[in-house]
Amino acid sequence: MKKRTRILFFTPYATRTGSEMMLLYILRHLDPEKYEAGLVSFADGELLTEVPANIPVFIGPGRYTLAQRVSFHLGFHPMDRFLEKLVREFKADFWYVNTVMLGEVVQAARKHSIPVVSHIHELSHMLAFVGRQDYHGIVQDSDLLIGCSEVVCRNLRASGGTSVKKLLSFIDLKEIDPSPGRAEALRLEWGVQPGDFVWIMSGTTSERKGFDLLPDLAAAIDDPTVHLVWVGKSSPDGMVYLTEKRCQQSKTTKIHLVGAKKEDYFDHLAAADGFMLTSRQEPLGLVMMEAAWLGKPIVAFDSGGPAEFVVEGIGTVVPNLDIGAFAQAMQHWRQHRALFDPARARERAAEFGSELGMAEWERIIGTFHEHL
Secondary structure, three states: OOOOEEEEEEEOOOOOOHHHHHHHHHHHOOOOOOEEEEEEEOOOOHHHHHOOOOOOEEEOOOOOOHHHHHHHHOOOOHHHHHHHHHHHHOOOOEEEEOOOOOHHHHHHHHHOOOOEEEEEOOOHHHHOOOOHHHHHHHHHHOOEEEEOOHHHHHHHHHOOOOOEEEOOOOEOHHHOOOOHHHHHHHHHHOOOOOOOEEEEEEOOOOOOOOHHHHHHHHHHHOOOOEEEEEEOOOOOOHHHHHHHHHHHOOOOOEEEEEEOOOOOHHHHHHHOOEEEEOOOOEOOOHHHHHHHHOOOOEEEEOOEOHHHHOOOOOEEEEOOOOHHHHHHHHHHHHHOHHHOOHHHHHHHHHOOEHHHHHHHHHHHHHHHHHOO
8 A cells, every 4th residue: 555645734723714724625635545644733723623533633832821931931942842742743744834924833844854835825914924034934944835826926936935836725615505594584684675785795804804994995885775794703903993983883885794603604605795805915815716606796906816716707806995996896796787697606616616626736745745
């Protein structure tokens, strides 16, 4: 029997961000006859309960305990000790780091002469939270850099990356199974009347996702028959507080901030008539694929990845941060629903399905492993 490839995957939080959902899809579709995997997370996130049972999970030191902080000051670094233990316990052929946020892991891989793949999902806004040396180390010391879109790959090459491959993010289309009854009930909860039009956005209430633009967009639309729904965890910061207050003051366009959803997430997407991607920067956007599969026209800012997904007949990409053009595009799709091609939208989403995505992942990883 051919020896299986042993891969140790690393992720920071195991939450429902796009990059970590992408990793979950990879783990779920690994061929157990070809791969033996382990997963390291630096937080006990909710996605860990969904990792296949045959994949061992290791929880690393994220927020240090008092004992770990004391050890650090005594010269015993908790992260170093944890990673050294992993090297002994899980003898991987290579490490697979699923973010730009784990520079220490790449450093440890170099220290122990372990090949490392870094799968990057971030654009420049997120790089502001990464140390200069950490980012330099990731780009220079990774044996393979994988970008989730062409715009991410361009940044990696511009940063000095020499071995860069593109793997477009993908989703598990079989998971998208909304309940028509629940979707209709949600429209009633939101007070949607016959003839009204509902636009939805899914994402954290962050500046990068454009949450603060929501009241400006509502003012530009200025239509009491339009509903803007935001699905996503509310961050406890002042920008969110201010934006929520401004949303409450919308006098015509109706705004609904419904919080994070898990069990009926796809019901919420199905309840909308269209999808709005308000991100200032978006590496690609898994939720666009979900919306297209559900037959929703997409309006997005030209914020990076959307232009790589949206094609004629399924939506509009407008100049970045042009609120007026965004509102006009939304009005266009409402007034000209016949121009939207739901079959083309589903075909486009299918191009980003997990079967095709995993085939490409296996090709990239297989070639990489052969040349180690």
